[in-house]
Amino acid sequence: METVLSIKGLTKNFGRLCAVNKLNLEVKRGQVFGMLGPNGSGKTTTLGMLMGVTNPTSGEFSWFGETPTHHLRKKIGAVLEHPIFYPYLSGQKNLELNALVKQCDARNIPNVLDLVELTDRRNDKYKTYSLGMKQRLAIASALLNDPTVLILDEPTNGLDPMGIAEIRELIKKIAANGKTIILASHLLDEVQKVCTHFAVLKRGNLIHTGPVNEVGQGEERVEVNAEVENLNEVLRGFSGTATVQRENGFYEVTLRENFHGKDLNRFLFDQGITASHLVTRKKSLEKHFLEILADGK
Amino acid sequence: MLHLLKIDLKKLTSYRTFWVVCGLYFVTLAFTTASGMEFLKWLANKSSEFGASVNINRIPLYHFPDVWQNLTFISGFFKLVLAIMVVISVTNEYTYRTVRQNIIDGLSRWEFLQSKILTNVLLSFMSVAMVFIIGFVTGLIYSPSTSIQYAIQDLEFFPAYLLEVFAFLSYALMIGFLVQRSGLTIIILMLSHMIEAIIKVNLKGWAIELKPIFPMESISNLVPMPFARYAFQEIQDYVSLNSVAIALVWVFLFNYLSYLKLKRSDI
Numbered sequence: 001m002e003t004v005l006s007i008k009g010l011t012k013n014f015g016r017l018c019a020v021n022k023l024n025l026e027v028k029r030g031q032v033f034g035m036l037g038p039n040g041s042g043k044t045t046t047l048g049m050l051m052g053v054t055n056p057t058s059g060e061f062s063w064f065g066e067t068p069t070h071h072l073r074k075k076i077g078a079v080l081e082h083p084i085f086y087p088y089l090s091g092q093k094n095l096e097l098n099a100l101v102k103q104c105d106a107r108n109i110p111n112v113l114d115l116v117e118l119t120d121r122r123n124d125k126y127k128t129y130s131l132g133m134k135q136r137l138a139i140a141s142a143l144l145n146d147p148t149v150l151i152l153d154e155p156t157n158g159l160d161p162m163g164i165a166e167i168r169e170l171i172k173k174i175a176a177n178g179k180t181i182i183l184a185s186h187l188l189d190e191v192q193k194v195c196t197h198f199a200v201l202k203r204g205n206l207i208h209t210g211p212v213n214e215v216g217q218g219e220e221r222v223e224v225n226a227e228v229e230n231l232n233e234v235l236r237g238f239s240g241t242a243t244v245q246r247e248n249g250f251y252e253v254t255l256r257e258n259f260h261g262k263d264l265n266r267f268l269f270d271q272g273i274t275a276s277h278l279v280t281r282k283k284s285l286e287k288h289f290l291e292i293l294a295d296g297k
Numbered sequence: 298m299l300h301l302l303k304i305d306l307k308k309l310t311s312y313r314t315f316w317v318v319c320g321l322y323f324v325t326l327a328f329t330t331a332s333g334m335e336f337l338k339w340l341a342n343k344s345s346e347f348g349a350s351v352n353i354n355r356i357p358l359y360h361f362p363d364v365w366q367n368l369t370f371i372s373g374f375f376k377l378v379l380a381i382m383v384v385i386s387v388t389n390e391y392t393y394r395t396v397r398q399n400i401i402d403g404l405s406r407w408e409f410l411q412s413k414i415l416t417n418v419l420l421s422f423m424s425v426a427m428v429f430i431i432g433f434v435t436g437l438i439y440s441p442s443t444s445i446q447y448a449i450q451d452l453e454f455f456p457a458y459l460l461e462v463f464a465f466l467s468y469a470l471m472i473g474f475l476v477q478r479s480g481l482t483i484i485i486l487m488l489s490h491m492i493e494a495i496i497k498v499n500l501k502g503w504a505i506e507l508k509p510i511f512p513m514e515s516i517s518n519l520v521p522m523p524f525a526r527y528a529f530q531e532i533q534d535y536v537s538l539n540s541v542a543i544a545l546v547w548v549f550l551f552n553y554l555s556y557l558k559l560k561r562s563d564i
Contacts, residue, residue, distance in 0.1 A: 051401045053564045074403035084398035089311050100304045101402045141402075 001028040003065065004149055004180045005050070010059035012045050012204075019045040021204040022059065027182060027197075029148075032175045034195035034212070035184040036289060042204040043184040044081055047153055051078050063149075074102045077142030078151035083134040087127035091118055091137050094126055095144060104145035112140040116170065132163040139170060150174060153184045168194055192285040200292050208292045215288045222261045223250040225277035226268065238267045250277060301412040302419065304404075305386075309416070314385060319420075322378040323427060329375070330368045330431045333358045334439065356527050359439035362450035366523040366534060368432045369458035372424065373520055376462045377487065379420055380469035384482045387413060387473030397564045406559045410474075414552060417466040425459045457519040457536040464516045464544050467551035474555045489513055515543040 005027040012020040020042040027033045035043050048054035050061060052073055063072045085094045092109065099106040113119045116136035121129065129137065135155060142150055152171070156164040171194050175181055185191050191198055192212060199209040219242065224235065235244045235251055240259030245252045253264060261280035268275055309315040337353040344351050357363050390396040399409055437443055469486055476482040493513045500508065508514060518540040521533040 048563070053397050053400050055561070055563055070400070070403050070405035070408070073401065078401050080397075080401060084394045086308060086312075086393060086395055088313070089308075093307075093311055097304065097307050098402055100300070100307060101399055101404055103300070103403070 001030070003027070004029050004031075005061065005063055005182070006065070007046075007050075007061040008059060010046065010049060010061055011057045012042075012049060012054060013057045018204050020049070020201075023201075023204075023206050025199060025206065025209065027180060029180055030178055031197050032171070032181045032183065032195045034191035034198035035182065035201065036186065036188065036191055036198055037184075037201035038186060038293070040203075041201040043201055044153055045204075046201070047078070047080050047151055047182070047184060051076070051080065051151070053080075074104070074145060075147055076149045076151060077145070077147035078153075079135075079138040079142050079155065080151070080153045082154075082157065083138035085126045085134070085137065085141075088125060090123050090125055091129070091140075092122040094137070095141055098141045098144055102145045108144055108146065112143045115143065115173075116140045131158050132160065132166075135159060135163070135167065136170075139167070143174070147179070149180045149182065151182045151184075154186070155183070156185075156187065156190060164190070188286045188289050198285075200289065202293060207295075212285065215285050219257065220255045220260055221281040222253045222255060222264055223247075223277065223279040223281060224253055224264070224268070224275055225250045226273050226275045228273050231273070234268070234271055234273065235264075238264060240264065240267075252281075298411070298415065301408055302415040305412040305416045306419075309386060315382060318378065318382040318385070322375060322382070323423075325378070326372055326375045326424070326427060327431060330371055330428060331435055333367070333371075333435075359435040361436045361440045361443065361447040362452075363523070364432045364436045364440075365451045365454045366520065368428050368435075369454045369461075369520045370523055372428045372458065373461055373517070376424070376465045379424065379462065380465055380486055381483055383413075383417060383420070383466050383469045384473045384486060385479055386416070387470060388477055388479035388482055391477040392479070400564060406564075407556065410552070410556055410559055413470055413555075414467070417463060417470060421459050421463040421466060424462050425455055428458065429455060451534070453536045454520055457541065460541065460544050460548070461516055461519040464512075464519075464548045464551070467548050467555075468512065468516075471551040471555045471558075474558045509540070510543050512547050515540055515547060519544055 003026055005025070007023055007025040010020060010023040011018070023042075023046060035046070037043050045054055049056045050063075050068075052068065052070065061068065063076070066072060085091075086097070089097065091113070095109045095112070096106055099109065110119070113122050116139055118133060118136055118140065121133065126134070126137070135157075139152070139155065142152070155171070156167050159167065168190065171181065171183070175194065181194075183191065183195060192215075195212050197209070197211050200207050224231070228234065231251060232244060232246070235241055235253055238253075240255050240263055242254045242256050244254075255261075255264065261278065265275065265278055334353070337351075337356060337358065341351040341353050358367055390399070396409060400406060404412075433448075436448060440447070468489070469482075472485055473482050476485065490513050493511050497508055497511060497514070509518065519536065523532055523534065526532045526534070
């Protein structure tokens with residue numbers, strides 16, 4: 001697969017504070033790449049360096065295998081931190097200005113406004129927009145020149161649940177068109193729902209990188225309930241059981257490697273027990289993330 | 298190049314403050330420069346109250362070629378208004394953080410600066426055009442002789458005035474980039490002449506020789522004060538190449554420092 005972004009030893013110091021420390025990272029074409037990390041872990045600083053607004057202390061990176069220039073940035077749509085527009089200009093005028101800066105066709109403006117559902121409000125001043133509309137305008141502006149790479153930094157920050165769902169759908173829609181997306185977020189759920197790959201940053205250090213679907217692998221957890229009194233003992237009697245915990249009115253069974261939910265189900269059935277509740281839980285990214293962060297200490 | 302100017306004009310032309318400030322600038326500039334005779338009449342009136350009589354027709358304020366130096370000199374005072382507009386235009390980009398977004402969107406830092414410099418050039422040329430038109434019209438009205446031979450004399454004051462305005466706008470742009478806050482920048486801009494005057498007064502020994510190369514001094518020296526000639530004093534009625542050279546060096550330095558600041562900082 002073609003490498004879109006390659007980062008080698010990228011470092012940024014703010015005085016004595018090391019915001020990003022010798023970061024190495026590769027993003028391939030078509031990936032939806034999530035950058036995770038607590039607040040202040042260096043996500044925005046990294047993206048700022050990639051987009052030419054923060055001068056790196058050392059290290060290098062390349063877009064599409066080329067040394068970065070401002071011409072290359074025109075091929076990338078990016079929203080860092082929060083939406084930035086001229087408050088006294090209308091949404092339409094702001095996008096026209098963006099088209100001038102990116103030297104792209106202004107005829108695309110109605111399309112992107114349509115996509116983010118801002119067509120009705122396009123002639124209102126930006127300062128009158130709600131936060132969700134501002135976020136959506138920012139995404140519209142990032143999509144204006146039909147970029148091959150999209151960088152979104154906390155795109156759902158401060159949005160209501162509906163707004164979050166809208167943005168998530170939008171990201172999926174864009175990703176379905178084969179665009180590479182780099183998504184920085186501290187909302188793990190969000191990353192798990194839309195990303196294919198992810199990296200975890202902590203205090204400027206990269207502590208994990210890999211595909212999202214690997215996260216669910218490894219030990220399986222099964223929630224069980226049945227109308228039997230000694231269920232706890234029965235479950236402990238299963239050869240695949242590692243631990244049993246009572247949680248939220250269910251028994252949560254952590255299985256040993258190579259055992260699955262269906263094995264437990266068959267075991268219970270053989271014991272003459274019919275489960276009234278049996279759910280296989282994959283490990284969530286949140287748990288995984290917390291583990292990674294704990295390991296990284 | 299034109300494309301960069303278009304970007305900056307697009308930002309400004311929908312900005313109401315821009316129209317208000319520029320409107321005020323061009324209107325006051327036009328009225329002040331065109332109302333010299335009214336001012337002389339008022340002066341004559343006042344002095345006749347004290348028993349002195351002034352024959353205002355003896356003062357060739359708007360006669361070709363005097364009119365050129367007179368008007369370009371007076372117009373020089375108004376450049377502060379234009380400079381404040383330039384400061385607002387730069388510091389807004391920092392307040393709204395749009396300079397950051399412009400660069401993310403694909404302008405280089407140098408291109409961003411260029412777009413601002415080009416607007417300065419445009420504003421300077423518009424000032425020159427304005428003063429030239431007013432000078433030309435008033436000259437036609439008040440000059441006893443409107444022969445082309447007199448009218449085209451001393452036009453060198455226009456390039457000098459152009460440089461004067463552009464140099465000052467470059468200075469405004471630079472402190473805008475350095476300070477990044479509009480209020481503070483405007484105060485510094487307005488006090489610049491005074492601060493420089495204080496420094497110049499306290500110069501001693503050989504350092505006195507440095508006076509002409511001070512930035513504000515060199516900018517004002519481009520079009521020297523002409524009115525003493527009506528009190529039968531000797532004046533400098535030409536543009537000194539020395540002042541032009543010094544001002545050009547300052548123009549370069551102002552814009553280069555803006556460039557360095559923009560290039561080195563994290564935006």
